[in-house]
Amino acid sequence: PALSSAAAGDFLRCLSASVPSQLLLTPASPSFTSVLASSIRNPRFFTPGTMRPLCIVAAANASHVQAAVLCGRRHGVRLRVRSGGHDYEGLSYRSVRPEEFAVVDLAGLRFVRVDRAAATAWVDSGATVGELYYAAARADPQLAFPAGVCPTIGVGGHFSGGGIGMMMRKHGLSVDNVLDATLVDASGRILDRKAMGEDLFWAIRGGGGGSFGIVLSWKVRLVRVPLRVTAFTIQKTVAQGAIDAVTKWQTLAPALPDELTIRVVIQNQQARFQSLYLGTCDQLLPVMSSRFPELGMTRADCREMTWLQSVLYINSGSTGQPGEALLNRTTSLSTFTKNKSDYVKQAITRESWQKIFPWFNGPSAGLIILEPHGGQVSRIADGDTPYPHRSGVLYNIQHIAFWSGDGGTAATTWINGFYSFMGQFVTKNPRAAYVNYRDLDIGQNAVVGGVTSYDSGRVWGERYFGAANFKRLAITKGKMDPGDYFRNEQSVPPLVQTP
Ligand code: FDA
Known part of the structure; x- marks a missing residue:
């Protein structure tokens, strides 16, 4: 469907003041389709009938992400955030309902910095779990991280939802090993754990992606594995x-x-x-x-x-692949x-x-x-x-x-x-x-009076999070993003409590 409102034009002009043109792709850009397809895992949502974004912001640094939020809020254009693109329902790059939205693609923000002595790492959301595994083992073959089986999963979405894998019985979920994070909130500010507070830091460690802001990077505790x-x-x-x-x-x-x-x-x-x-x-x-x-x-x-080889073996069944195979991001459609x-x-x-x-x-x-x-x-x-x-x-x-x-x-x-x-x-x-x-x-959200209704969210939310956790997520959302800027078909609704 064509998207060409006045707001869309204003949004694009606003963005182009902060984001270089080669990182701002509209459907007219030659690379738009290939960039959109680059991390799509499920071709169900790559058909002519799929709602396409107004543009893709191929963020190369934090300021591009901030600009997307500030311009999006100013001109009423919502964002879909994509890290690894593996969402089973494609919510990181498509909208089920007809609406104007832009994709903030974090695939370019993928640095992994390992502190070997401290056994910690800062990992950007756009890295894949395979890149994190590789960087940890390269720093020290006895360092690893508990996360999913498929190496091309994005850190951003995976950590946002929990992260279950072959080491969770020993070391817990990915989110049980997250120590800090940086996030761009609905006002375009960059917050770390201290600045965001413990409720929001709790919420982003498993409360589902796309509800609370855009997580730029995560500090994780690496775990020790035998040689x-x-x-x-x-x-x-x-x-x-x-x-x-x-x-x-x-x-x-x-x-x-x-x-x-x-x-x-x-x-x-x-x-x-x-x-x-x-x-x-x-x-x-x-x-x-x-x-x-x-x-x-x-x-x-x-x-x-080695543990690194076991990741490749369990994912593909084959042995003898080099560790570098974990860096391969190619997905098949x-x-x-x-x-x-x-x-x-x-x-x-x-x-x-x-x-x-x-x-x-x-x-x-x-x-x-x-x-x-x-x-x-x-x-x-x-x-x-x-x-x-x-x-x-x-x-x-x-x-x-x-x-x-x-x-x-x-x-x-x-x-x-x-x-x-x-x-x-x-x-x-x-x-x-x-x-x-x-x-x-x-279950999918219903928007009532401009915000997602709590009751519509409970239908699916209590199944993912349980009643108590879902309520705490909704209250946190109500404090951080009461206007419900960050929303999708299954985002946490804001529950604003009156004193
Ligand atoms: P994607 O980029 O599609 O994002 C998923 C959701 O999070 C979207 O709503 C998106 O908007 C939001 N989001 C993304 N980046 C964000 C950010 N930086 N800040 C805020 N929100 C953000 N799971 C598991 O636990 N264990 C496993 O072993 C596997 N294995 C597996 C294999 C395969 C082949 C697939 C396709 C999927 C899995 N999964 C899995 C599921 C996987 O954990 C889940 O799809 C993750 O959300 C994928 O994260 P991506 O960053 O790739 O997704």
Whole structure:
């Protein structure tokens, strides 16, 4: 749809006073489409029908981000902030509703500065988690960071939503290891932790991206890992006992030593147990044979490697890639996906798994990934960060439907049917979900009198954050951005409390 109001022209003129023309791309710019596409992960939102931005501000420093906020507020143009572009619903670069908006693309702000002696790092939002992993290990092969599995995820969106990964049982979520941050607020000011105050610093560590301002950079605590870690992958078909193994895994995996994470991918009548052990094969074998003999793990399954190599191995299944592969930002636009999530607190029975497995039959069937909690991620209190899925959670389920080319009707029908079938087995009232596995089906905001209504936000917000955390997020939003400048289809609404 064409966007050409007077406000849009004023906005662009305002921006061009502060942002060099080569960093300010309008649809008329030759590189507009390639820059817009550069970090898009899901081609569902890169179609002729997708709302395109008025312009892209390819920020090269903090002042460009401040200018976007100040000009946007002055001329009534909203912003979508993009770090790594991996949002499952594309909210960092598209609007579901027809409105004028600009994209602030942070991909150019990606510096990682490691302080080896202090074991900390400042990382810009536009860096990928792969770049953070690489920089940490380069400074010291025994330094690492707990975050997601896919190396091209952006730090900005990932940290904004929590950050679950293969080391969360030992070290917690990404946000459990954030020490400071800098953010551009709705007035265009740059605030660090001290200046923003503890409520806002709490909110940006897991309360979802796009609600509170634009986070420029994060100071994180790096974690120590052994020089060699052990990864293994064991696959079981239903005929080989997949159902018994998954049934047992549910209560076993969250109770294993913190150093051992075993996640499960269920697809095509098979369960794939993907594991990372922060130790040697010799140390791991007795744990596996005493605690999980059903997997039949032997020394031949062990793959000892550096932690950095294990990231690449767990993501791609292949060994022997150089660490530099973590710096590759190229994304492919060939696979369309639709994702949903659940949490499980009470193990699903063997009989129920026998009914669940047949869903993974047929050409349109997708897959699920089960990620064990327990350990450090569950020792932190539900209210310490906005991520409330802590004590008592056995595991997270990510539901994934995927397809290529046009259509996707069969795959989306599959995921909707499967998600509805799974309702009986997972957390209820509310049925919990993970904000980084964003799903607009669980609710979208309504704007009433110029601001997002609290009641419309509660529908999806209490599922991501729990009632108490959601209310605290909304009160924080009400203090920091009462006019609701930073908003999208699932942004936290401002709850302004009258004394
Ligand atoms: P993107 O740039 O799309 O931003 C996501 C949201 O945050 C948007 O609303 C955006 O506006 C906002 N935002 C972005 N930058 C911001 C900033 N600097 N300040 C404020 N708001 C900002 N998750 C996980 O926990 N563990 C995992 O292992 C994986 N694995 C995974 C694999 C793949 C292939 C995908 C596509 C996704 C995942 N995820 C994941 C989910 C991932 O954590 C989630 O999509 C993140 O929000 C992505 O962050 P990006 O910066 O890439 O997203």
